[in-house]
Amino acid sequence: MLIEIGTIINKYQKQNEVNNGSQILLKTKEVLNRYPAISNYGLNEAIKNGFIPVVKIGKLNYFDVKDIERYLASNKIIVKENEKINKRYV
Numbered sequence: 001m002l003i004e005i006g007t008i009i010n011k012y013q014k015q016n017e018v019n020n021g022s023q024i025l026l027k028t029k030e031v032l033n034r035y036p037a038i039s040n041y042g043l044n045e046a047i048k049n050g051f052i053p054v055v056k057i058g059k060l061n062y063f064d065v066k067d068i069e070r071y072l073a074s075n076k077i078i079v080k081e082n083e084k085i086n087k088r089y090v
Helices: 002-019 028-034 040-048 065-074
Strands: 025-027 055-057 060-064
Touching: 025 028, 025 065, 028 040, 028 060, 060 065
Parallel strands: none
Antiparallel strands: 025 060, 055 060
């Protein structure tokens, strides 16, 4: 049953990429690997506060790449040379 759901999700994702190429869904681990600026804690906080929409299928969370990139762009911190900042979770 779980394998069938995974197969359906993969087919849907591939079909969606072919149709419009604008929406790509990533699992939580894929988001953390692709965007090292986001920590697991930061991602969970963004979900909890409603900054990043999530598609929940069973126990897995899926995220649209555009939503993740929009969130990162809105939380960008510009640091000047030799300036100290307090690190926070993105």
